[in-house]
Amino acid sequence: MDSHAINDLKKLLGADAVLHRPEELLLYEYDGSVEVARPNCVVFPRHTKEVVGIVQIANRYQIPMIGRGAGTGLSGGALARQGGVLVVFSRMNRILEIDVENQCAVVQPGVVNADLSVAVAQTGLHFAPDPSSQKASTIGGNVSENSGGPHTLAYGVTTNHVHSLEAVLPTGELVRLGSPALDSPGYDLPGLFVGSEGTLALVTEITVKLTRLPETVKTLLAIFDTVDDATETVVDITARGITPAACEMLDGWTIRAVEAYVHAGFPVDCAAVLLLEVDGLREAAEQHAEEVADVCRLHHAREVRVARDARERDLLWKGRKNAFGAVGRLSPTYYVQDGVIPRTKLPQTLRRINEIGEKYGFEIGNIFHAGDGNLHPIILFDAREEKQFQRAVASADEIIGFCIEMGGSITGEHGVGMEKDRLMPLLFTEDDMNLMRRVRDAYNPVGLLNPGKIFPDTKGCGEIHVRPLPVAGASRA
Amino acid sequence: MNTASATVPSRLADIVGPSNVVADPAQLAAFAIDDKKPSVSVSPQLIAEIVEIVKFARKEKLAIIATGARTKLGIGLPPRQYDIALNMTRLDRLVSYDPGDLTLSAEAGIPLHKLSAILGEHHQFLPLAAPYFDRTTIGGTIASGVDGPLRQLYGTARDYLLGMEFVTGEGVVAKSGGRVVKNVTGYDIHKVMIGALGTLGVITRINFKTFPRLLSSRAFVSTFQTLERACGMRNRVSQSHLAPVTMEIFSPGVANLFSTETASRIAPNSIPENILGGSRWIFTSGFAGNPNALARYENDLRKMAEECGAVDAAVLEGPQLASAFALKREFIPLALSFSSAATILKISVLPRQIAEALTAATREAESRHLPWVVMARGVGMIYFTILAGESSEATKQQVVQASDNILLACAALGGNATIPWCPTAWKNTLRVWGPPRADFAQMLKLKKAFDPDAILSPGRFVGGI
Numbered sequence: 001m002d003s004h005a006i007n008d009l010k011k012l013l014g015a016d017a018v019l020h021r022p023e024e025l026l027l028y029e030y031d032g033s034v035e036v037a038r039p040n041c042v043v044f045p046r047h048t049k050e051v052v053g054i055v056q057i058a059n060r061y062q063i064p065m066i067g068r069g070a071g072t073g074l075s076g077g078a079l080a081r082q083g084g085v086l087v088v089f090s091r092m093n094r095i096l097e098i099d100v101e102n103q104c105a106v107v108q109p110g111v112v113n114a115d116l117s118v119a120v121a122q123t124g125l126h127f128a129p130d131p132s133s134q135k136a137s138t139i140g141g142n143v144s145e146n147s148g149g150p151h152t153l154a155y156g157v158t159t160n161h162v163h164s165l166e167a168v169l170p171t172g173e174l175v176r177l178g179s180p181a182l183d184s185p186g187y188d189l190p191g192l193f194v195g196s197e198g199t200l201a202l203v204t205e206i207t208v209k210l211t212r213l214p215e216t217v218k219t220l221l222a223i224f225d226t227v228d229d230a231t232e233t234v235v236d237i238t239a240r241g242i243t244p245a246a247c248e249m250l251d252g253w254t255i256r257a258v259e260a261y262v263h264a265g266f267p268v269d270c271a272a273v274l275l276l277e278v279d280g281l282r283e284a285a286e287q288h289a290e291e292v293a294d295v296c297r298l299h300h301a302r303e304v305r306v307a308r309d310a311r312e313r314d315l316l317w318k319g320r321k322n323a324f325g326a327v328g329r330l331s332p333t334y335y336v337q338d339g340v341i342p343r344t345k346l347p348q349t350l351r352r353i354n355e356i357g358e359k360y361g362f363e364i365g366n367i368f369h370a371g372d373g374n375l376h377p378i379i380l381f382d383a384r385e386e387k388q389f390q391r392a393v394a395s396a397d398e399i400i401g402f403c404i405e406m407g408g409s410i411t412g413e414h415g416v417g418m419e420k421d422r423l424m425p426l427l428f429t430e431d432d433m434n435l436m437r438r439v440r441d442a443y444n445p446v447g448l449l450n451p452g453k454i455f456p457d458t459k460g461c462g463e464i465h466v467r468p469l470p471v472a473g474a475s476r477a
Numbered sequence: 478m479n480t481a482s483a484t485v486p487s488r489l490a491d492i493v494g495p496s497n498v499v500a501d502p503a504q505l506a507a508f509a510i511d512d513k514k515p516s517v518s519v520s521p522q523l524i525a526e527i528v529e530i531v532k533f534a535r536k537e538k539l540a541i542i543a544t545g546a547r548t549k550l551g552i553g554l555p556p557r558q559y560d561i562a563l564n565m566t567r568l569d570r571l572v573s574y575d576p577g578d579l580t581l582s583a584e585a586g587i588p589l590h591k592l593s594a595i596l597g598e599h600h601q602f603l604p605l606a607a608p609y610f611d612r613t614t615i616g617g618t619i620a621s622g623v624d625g626p627l628r629q630l631y632g633t634a635r636d637y638l639l640g641m642e643f644v645t646g647e648g649v650v651a652k653s654g655g656r657v658v659k660n661v662t663g664y665d666i667h668k669v670m671i672g673a674l675g676t677l678g679v680i681t682r683i684n685f686k687t688f689p690r691l692l693s694s695r696a697f698v699s700t701f702q703t704l705e706r707a708c709g710m711r712n713r714v715s716q717s718h719l720a721p722v723t724m725e726i727f728s729p730g731v732a733n734l735f736s737t738e739t740a741s742r743i744a745p746n747s748i749p750e751n752i753l754g755g756s757r758w759i760f761t762s763g764f765a766g767n768p769n770a771l772a773r774y775e776n777d778l779r780k781m782a783e784e785c786g787a788v789d790a791a792v793l794e795g796p797q798l799a800s801a802f803a804l805k806r807e808f809i810p811l812a813l814s815f816s817s818a819a820t821i822l823k824i825s826v827l828p829r830q831i832a833e834a835l836t837a838a839t840r841e842a843e844s845r846h847l848p849w850v851v852m853a854r855g856v857g858m859i860y861f862t863i864l865a866g867e868s869s870e871a872t873k874q875q876v877v878q879a880s881d882n883i884l885l886a887c888a889a890l891g892g893n894a895t896i897p898w899c900p901t902a903w904k905n906t907l908r909v910w911g912p913p914r915a916d917f918a919q920m921l922k923l924k925k926a927f928d929p930d931a932i933l934s935p936g937r938f939v940g941g942i
Contacts, residue, residue, distance in 0.1 A: 101712070102827040146661045159665065160636050177916050181825040181892040182857055183624070183633075185910055186939040187677075187920045191635055191668030195661050215718035239577045241600065241689025281718060283769035340657040342578035372659040373578070412659040420662075427655065427662055435651040435926070436664045442922040454663065 001040035001083070005061040009043055009085070012053045017044040017091070028086050031071040031078045032133070033419055034335055034383070039066065039080035044091045048166065048174065048204040051087065055172045055202065058085055058448055065170070066450045067198045069110060069141030072133040074336060075417030077145060077197045081452035087202060089140050095119055096205070103210045104163060104180055109140020109203050113147075116208070125210040128155035131413070132321045140203050146195030148413035150246040150320065151277075153371040155211060157413065159194040166205035167193065170449035180207045192439070197415050198450045200443045214245070214279035218289035219307040219316055222274040222296035223267055227251055227354075230272035231346040233299040234370045237276075238343045242291055246277040247371025248320055251350075254327070254365040254378070261326035264319025265312075270302065274370065275320055323367045324378070331363075331380035333389075337396050339403035340412040343373045352402050353377050360395040374412035375403070401426070421456045433457075485539065485560070489519045492529045497521070497567070508544060508562035510937075511555035511901040515542070518562035524642070524650060524681050527563070531679065532648035534561055535932055542934050543679045545586060545614030548810075549621040552897045553674050554909050557936025563679060565616055572682060573656070576601060580639065580656050582684045585616025601687045604631035606802075608809045616680045622672020626723040626763070626805045629855055634671050637686040641667035643678035646928025656684045669923060675934040676942050677927040694722060694765035695794045696801055697778040698748075699787040700757035704728075704839075707758035708832040710785040711855050714762060715828065719777060723763035724855030725805055726831070728839075729756045731850050734811050735804050743807050744800035751789045760787075762855075763802065808852045808860060813898055816848075818865035820876050820899040820907070822883060826892035828857040835859060837886035841879040847872075857892075868900040877906050888912055910939045 001020075009018045019025060019042040029038040040063070045051045058065040064084030071078050080086050093110035100123045107116060113134040117126040130149035131137055137147070143165070148157045155161075164178035178190035193200050224230040230249055237247065250258065250273050255266040266273055274296065278288040293304045307313040327334055341349050350366065353375070357364035368376040377399055381392040400410050400423060410416070410423045424433060437455055441447070486500040497520040499505060505514045521527050534541050540558035544550060545565050565586040572582040576599040583592060589603075590611050596602050606625035607618040624633050631637065640654025653666035670677055701707040707726045714721065732753045734740065752759060760782070764774040775792055782790050793801050804811070813819050826834045831853050838861045842849040848864040863879065865872050880896060887894040888911075895911045914920075917940045924931070924942050936942075 099827070101829045103715075104827070146665075148659060148661075152659070156632075156636060157659065157661075159668075160632065173918075175916055175919055177919065179825075179891070179893055181827055183622070183672075183823070183825050183893065185893055185895050186914055186916065187669045187673055187923055188635060188671060189669070189916060189919055189923075191665055191671075192923075195665055212718065235577060238579065241579075243689065280720065281766070281770055281773060283773050284766050287767050287769070340655075340659050342575055342580065342657060344575060344577040369659070373657055374659045408657050409655045409660040409662050411662050412657070413661055415661055416663070424663065428652070429650075431649050432651045432653070432663070435645060435649065436653070436666065438926040439664055439666065439923065442926045443919070 001063060002061050005057060005063060006041055008057045009041065009054065012057065013043055013045065013050055029079070031076060032074045033076045033417065034333065035076035035079055035418055037076070037079040037081045038083070039086035040083045042086045042088055044088050046091045048168070051168045051202055051204050052172055052174055054085065054087055055168050055170065059172060062448065064448055064451050067140065067144065067202045069138030070112070070136045072137040073141060073145060073417065074338065074414040075411065075419040077415050077417040077453060078141065079418060081418050089138060092204070100125065103212070104207055105210055106205060106207050107139050108205060109138060109143070111139050113137050113139055113142055120210055124213050126213050127208060128161055128211040129158045132324070139206055139208065143194050143203055143206055144196070144198040145413070145415045148369070148374065150248050150369060153247055153369065154243055154245040159191060161209045162190055162194050163207040163209060165190050165193055165203050167201035167203045169201050170444045170446070197417060197454055199440055199453055202449070214285070216282040216285040217277060217279045217313065218285050219313040220276040220289060220292060221305045221316055222276060222301040223270045223303045224272045224300065225270060225302055227272045227350055228347055229300045230274055231350050231370070233274060233296050233301070234346055235344055236295050236299060237292060238371070240295065242288060244276050244292060244371060245279045246275070248275040249273070249366065249368055249370035250275065250320065250323065251366040253363065254323055254367045257326045257330055257365065258319045258323050261329060262319045262322050264315050266319055275316055320367070327365060327378055327380070331382070333381055333383035335379045335381065335392050335396055337375065337377045337379070337399055338411045338414040339375045339400050339408055341373045341375065341403050341406045341408035345406040346370065346373065349375065349402065349406060353399055356395050356398050360391050362392065362395055369412070372412070373408070416454045418453055421454055424454070424456055485537070486517050488533060489517060489530065492533070493519055493521050493526050505562070508547065510542065510550045510559060511904065513556055513559050515559050515562040517560070518564050520564040520567045522567040524644065527644045527679055527681060528648045528650060530561070530563065531644055531646065535646065535648060535930055538932070540932050540935050543616070543620070543675045545617030546588065546609065546612040548609035548613050549617060549623065552621055553937035554941060555901065555904055555936065556934065557941070565614065568681060571595060579687045580658060580684065581687055582656055582682055583615060584682055585680045586614050589613050589615055589618055596687055600690045602690050603685055603687055604637065605634060606806045608807055610806055615683055619671055619683060620673065620675050620680055624858060626725060626802065626854070629724045630720060630722045631688070635668050638667055638671065638683065639686055640684040641670055641680060642682040643670060643680045645678045646930060646933045654684065658686050674938050676924060676938045678933065691722065691765040692767055693771065694763055694798065695771060695775070695792050696723070696761055696763040696798050697775065697790070697792055698752050698759060698761045699782040699790040700752060700755055700759050701785070701787055702757060704758050704835055705832050706786045707760045710760045710782060710787065711831070712829065713781045713785055714778070715855065717777065717781070719764070719774060721762040721764045723805065725761050726853040727759040727761070728851035729758060731759065731852070734815050734850055737811065737815060739814050740804060740811055744803045746796040746800040748793070748797065748801055749791050752791050757788055761801070805852070809898065812850065812862045812864070816864040816866050818868040818872060818900045820863045820865055820880065820903070821897060822861040822880060822894055823897050824859040824861055824887050824892060824894040826857050826859070826887060826890050828855065830890050830892065831857060831859060834887055834890055834892060835861070838883045841882045845875040845879050847875055847879055868902055873903050873906065876903065880907055884908055884911055914939065
C-alpha cells in the first residue's frame with residue numbers, strides 16, 4: 001500500500017489508531033471463519049467524521065476498505081479479501097442514547113451486543129437479537145450480517161430490531177436512512193442495508209428497538225435416545241403452532257464434547273437433547289411449557305427436565321452457547337455450516353448429514369437452531385492436511401446441496417461473505433445476482449468497499465479454499 | 478403516447494390473447510388513477526407474459542402500472558404517464574403452502590381473503606389485516622405498504638415476508654430471499670418493494686411466514702375524557718408485561734364513521750352505546766390466550782384503566798369483537814366514503830409523542846373549522862383524517878394550510894407525515910409525500926438500478942419517483 005496513504009491516515013487519526021507493520025496485521029487476517037486474508041493496514045476511528053475521512057483517503061488512493069467489529073463473523077465478511085484498509089469500530093463503542101419510554105436506543109457500531117442488554121436490564125428491556133457470539137460481537141457487525149441467535153425464533157433477527165442507520169457510503173457521503181419513528185416514507189433503505197454484509201456502507205450509528213423482557217421464562221431440556229425422536233418432536237411442535245422462544249438441538253456427539261468442557265448437566269449417554277424455552281405472561285408460559293413437554297414425551301423423550309431457577313437455566317444456556325468452544329478442544333480445525341431447511345424436513349436432513357459424514361469419514365456434530373430449521377453441522381478435520389480440508393469442504397457442499405434440494409437456503413445467519421459466494425448460483429440466477437450487483441454498484445460504484453464478497457464475480461474465486469490455513473480453528477455460531 | 482399507440486392493443490393481444498386486452502375507453506374508466514385513464518389494460522396469466530409486456534412497453538416508451546383489486550390506486554401523486562394497466566388478477570395461484578413449516582408462496586394477484594380462507598383450514602393466518610380486506614390482493618397490499626391493527630404484535634409485512642419474485646423495469650425476472658423462515662443469502666431486495674407503489678418492479682410472487690391462529694381472543698375497550706388520559710393508558714399498557722394483539726386510540730366522533738350503512742355492512746354487530754356513542758376518546762386493545770391469560774388481561778387492563786381515569790370500560794368478544802376488529806381494519810375506506818373530500822394524513826411519531834402530535838393536528842383542524850377524526854395505533858402510527866365535505870377552492874386552502882402546519886409539527890417532533898389519501902384535484906398543492914427527505918438521493922439510485930427508463934408507475938412515489 002502507498003506509504004502516503006498510511007501517512008495520511010496517521011495524520012487523520014493519530015499514529016496510535018493506525019496499524020501497518022506485518023506483525024501488527026497478523027491478528028486481523030482472521031475472523032471466525034476458516035478464511036484468511038491480510039489487510040495492508042488497520043485503522044480505529046473514534047467518531048463518524050473520522051470514518052468519512054478514512055473513506056476519502058481510501059478513495060484518493062483507490063484502496064479497498066472493509067468494516068470490522070469484533071471479527072467473530074463466520075463467513076469472512078470482515079476480512080480484507082483484496083487487501084486494503086480494515087476499519088475496526090472497537091473505539092466507536094458508546095451507547096449514545098437510551099429511550100426507555102419509547103423502547104429504543106442509539107448506539108455506535110462498536111457497542112458489544114450483550115453490553116446493550118446489560119445497560120438496559122434495570123429498565124426491564126433488552127436488545128433481542130442474541131447471536132451466540134453476543135459477549136464479543138458488535139451491533140455494527142450484527143447489522144452487517146443480519147445476525148440471528150437462539151431467540152430469533154420468536155423475536156426475529158437483527159433487521160426486525162433496527163429502526164434507522166447513519167452510514168458513510170463508499171463515496172464518502174454521510175447519510176441517514178430511515179427514521180426512529182416507524183414507516184419512514186420512501187423505500188425501506190434500512191431494510192436493504194441491514195444484512196448487506198458491509199458491501200453498501202460503513203454504518204456509523206444505529207437506532208435499535210428495545211424489547212421488554214418476558215415476565216416468565218421456562219427452560220426445558222428434553223432428552224432423547226434417538227436423533228429421529230428429537231427431530232420429529234421439533235416437526236410436531238412447529239406443526240401444532242406452538243412457538244417457543246427458542247428451540248435448540250444438540251446431538252449426542254456434541255453433548256459429550258460440551259460436557260467435558262462446560263459441565264452443563266447434559267446427559268452424556270443420550271442421542272440428542274432439545275433445549276426449549278417458552279416465555280411470556282406467567283399464565284401463558286406455564287401452559288406452553290406443559291404443552292411442549294407433552295409433545296416431547298409423545299415422541300419418546302426419556303426425560304424432560306425443567307430448569308428450577310435462573311442458575312439452572314443459565315447453566316443450560318452456557319452449555320449451548322459455549323458448544324463451539326468445546327468442539328475446538330477436540331479438533332485442530334472445524335468447519336461450521338449454516339444451511340436452512342423447511343422445518344418439516346428436519347428428520348431426513350439429519351439422517352442425510354450423518355450419511356455424508358460416514359461417506360467422507362468425518363465426525364459431524366450437530367448443534368443448531370432446530371426451531372427455525374437453521375442447521376449448524378460441525379465438520380472436524382485437520383487443516384494441516386490439504387486433502388482433508390478439501391474433503392471437508394466437499395462434504396459441507398454436499399450438505400448445503402441437500403438443503404437446497406429440500407427447498408432451503410445456503411446461509412441462515414452467518415452470511416455469504418467470501419465463504420459461500422461460489423454457492424450463490426445454486427440459489428440465484430444470473431439475473432437475480434445481476435440486479436443485486438447493480439444495487440451494490442449504485443451505492444458502491446467503484447467497488448472499493450468490501451470487495452470480493454457475496455457475489456461470485458471476483459478474481460480468484462473457486463480457489464479461495466485452497467490456501468494456507470489457520471493452525472487453530474474457528475469459532476462460535 | 479407515440480405513433481405506435483394504435484397498434485398497442487393488438488401487440489399486447491399477441492402476448493396474452495385478445496380476450497385479455499381491453500381498449501374500450503368506457504371499460505378503462507375502472508382502471509383510472511387520479512382521473513387519468515390508461516389507453517389499454519392487459520391481463521397476463523404467466524410471468525413470461527409480463528416479461529414480454531414490460532419489454533414491449535420499454536421499447537415503445539409506454540408507462541405501466543400494475544393493478545390488483547384497484548382499491549388503493551389513489552395513494553401517492555398522480556402518475557406522470559399511464560399507458561398500460563397491468564391487471565394482475567389472473568396471476569392468482571397459490572404456488573406452495575407447507576402448513577407444517579408455516580410458510581407459503583403465492584402469486585401477487587391472489588385475493589387476501591382467499592388466502593386467509595386457505596390458511597384458516599389449517600388453523601393458520603397471515604397478520605396482514607389490511608383495509609379493503611374482502612377485495613384486496615396480496616400484491617396490492619404489499620405494494621401499497623398499508624398497515625393493519627395486528628402490527629401491534631406481529632409487526633408489518635417486512636417482518637414476515639420471506640422472499641419475492643418480480644419483474645424489473647427492463648423486463649428481467651428477479652428474486653430475493655427464499656421460502657425458509659430464516660435466511661440471509663443475498664440482499665433483502667424484497668424489503669424495498671414493500672410500499673414502493675410498483676416503482677421498482679412488478680411483484681409476481683410473494684413468500685410469507687404464516688402464523689398459528691390465535692387462541693380465543695377478546696378486546697378491552699375503555700373511554701377517557703381527554704386524549705392525554707387515553708395516551709396515558711397506552712403508555713401504561715406498554716410498560717407492563719401484557720403483550721396485546723392490537724392497540725388503538727380513537728377520537729370522539731368516530732361513532733359517526735362507524736354508524737354509516739357501509740360500516741354496518743362491514744360490522745353487523747353493534748358496539749355498546751356507552752363506548753362508541755359518547756364524546757370521549759376510546760382506547761381499545763385486543764388480547765388472546767388461554768382462559769387464565771384472558772382473565773389476567775381483563776383484570777390488569779381494568780385496573781390500569783381505572784388508574785388512568787377511564788370513564789367506562791367493556792370487554793368485547795364473539796361477534797361484537799369481530800365487528801370491532803373489522804371497523805378498525807376498515808377505518809381508511811370508511812373515512813374515505815364518509816365525506817367526498819376526505820383527506821387522510823399518515824403520521825408516525827415515537828409512541829410517547831402521540832398526544833403531542835395529535836394536539837398539534839387537532840388544533841390546526843379546529844382553528845379552521847375542519848371536521849376531523851383519528852385512529853392512532855399504539856406503535857405510533859396516526860391516521861389523522863380531515864373530513865372535508867367538498868373539494869371547493871376555499872376548503873382546499875384550509876386543508877392545505879392545516880396539513881402543511883401538521884407536517885411541520887411532526888417534522889419538529891422527528892416524526893414522519895404524508896398524505897396518502899386526498900382529492901385528486903388537491904394533489905398538486907398538498908404535500909402528498911411530506912417534506913423533502915434527506916435520503917431521497919439514495920432512493921433515486923435504487924430506482925435507477927431497477928427501472929432505468931422509469932416506465933413503472935412513474936411519478937407516483939416520494940419526490941415524484
